[in-house]
Amino acid sequence: MVLRVIKYGLALGLSAALTTGAYAEEATSAASPEAASPEETIKQALTALTDGAQLGAIRPAAIDGLYNVQIIGGPAVIISADGKHLIMGEMFDVTDTGLAPVQDPYLLNSRREFISSLGEHDSIKFAPEGETKHVAYVFTDVDCGYCRRLHSQMHSYNEMGANKPGYNDLGIEIRYLAYPRAGANSPSAAKLESAWCADDQKAALDKLKNLESVEPATCENPIEQQYLKGGEMGVTGTPAILLPDGRLFVGYQPPEQLLQAIEKK
Template structure:
């Protein structure tokens, strides 16, 4: 089942395994000659069979990158014996800079370009749309509800602030039920995507109201959950920009605007 292993369990399990020095079995000669087989065998053992994304060369020569669906991305040696968890940084004249994986950037751009009209639920400005942000969301996520509550102007500690739409940012929601594609959260999201008025249904769910349960063949919930995991989504909200940059976590409207403008 997709939802069997959480990102936290995966991360803790991998960390504990590495900390205690328990590695995958020594690969045989044929495995050493076939990095994908050795890596797959090691990670399946470490994660109790969690679904894996594509095994591909890392930005570090000789190492490979694998996204564990619903869990962390790891860098692993060709023989499957050594795993690195955490961000990779470039050494620049001005210090360390996080590496943007070119494969993932391109994959995310292609995904955004492939989205059909009904695959995202849109909340657009009344006036001109200056920017677009795709947000992987879960209706049972507190910070997702907070983000949604700031679609328009809002008051924070006595100060009126502009919302996403007020700043010209169109929010296009994508589905990412954190508990998995077969969870109650996924069923709620599917009801929103299958509703006649998608924004109204999602708005109700974000405000802890109920909507009529619905299913439909066109529901993108499972597909988006799996694709999100492949592209590095590990929690919600996760903000995906059309240029391929991904930011996991809530950003208030003015911060998101600055993020969009920064390159």
Template sequence: MLKQFAVGICALLGAATVSAQETSTEDKIIKALSEARPDFEFTDVRPSPIDGLYQARVVGGPVLYVTPEADLMIAGEIFAVEKGGFARYEDPAMIEQRKQLAASLDEKDSIAFAPEGETKAVVYVFTDVDCGFCRRLHSQLNEYQDGGSTKPGYNDLGIEIRYLAYPRAGVGSPSAQKLETAWCAEDQQETLDRLKNLQSVETKSCENNPVAEHYRLGGEFGVSGTPALVLPNGKMQAGYVPPEQLAEILGI
């Protein structure tokens, strides 16, 4: 009897151990976040650069820093404290993931604006035609006036801009329809020019347009707003960057 009782206790302890192993901290965090906000998709849960916290990414949103108990979290960015000031910290794993994703992109799926001369760098830009800073970036593809002086644009500096669609209001929104119109047009560049210059364009639709796929892809890249610039080294620059500053960042 005692022997059978001992065997039973060991079996229960073994089952408890297996159960504990099956419910990892990462699983616990995903479960808690998903129960709190079932309308969000959470992914990439792993230990964060800050000891004691885990990080989880909201697809199409920010990175969250969560306690192991999944009862508290911080939403925002991490900054490295350096001698010259504060610098935005980027997760090396995310940078590598972006490099691999960017390498898998097909240029034909983008709307590209290339330099007439040598292309020194290619930058993918997630864009929305109803975004003011996106329109500002587009207006500076070639030389432009700034404060009474003429400055070189992105193409003038050897930077090729390849646009990807990212309707901030989501797939099915009026912004998404405008982007679909550009990608379905016979002359994609001219149509995107007109849309970004707030000119009227006849609405078009077509099968296999990439807007929904680009929007999903933006979530994988960690895009949460536009413009979002994916650099050749896998880093992402959130927001508008003037041409000469971007050239400096790219080292060209």
């Protein structure tokens, strides 16, 4: 099976059995096991497999002999030191009470440092009218359907005839970060820039989420930086919800479900 990942395209066709394809064999045979370090061997193998996509740090995994690598804008993978075996998917610890997802200390720390580095104007905030009990950072794209769904549930909403509390009603402050899925130079990024540069950021973002146009605007903004940093931290799509403790949930979560996830330690 020919394995290929289109750079920044999120069309990732990696497989756990890299040695079964001629392309994988070609990708790894060029490396010299005697001369190259595991990091160099892994980088060469993944660079060939991904058509040169940007890679995050190559770090030892929880299982001896394996390594964690984040493909920027794509999945996190676990790969052997010789670059010949690759695993995609979540790793779990086997505990007395069942399976528990393994939290990568490197990524958790990286995400916490990123959050602590954010300035007052780096996010667009939608805060509760009353007490803020929790804060959730949401990587968003205005051309994303589930992002619009999340935004429509900022306050109480109706679902199948039942009124349900929104994020703000539950005391969750949503702080939007930019992640234009088509890239930092895309039309989606330009729309986000117009929101960040608007006199009333919240009103501009409201309009964009409701498929309305806003006055184009440019200014110094964090969109490209947040897009690249999001990819480094494991954001592969939108919405992606980042919590101050470093946990990341890629995908839409309804308000009550998000509250449960936040309060589950």
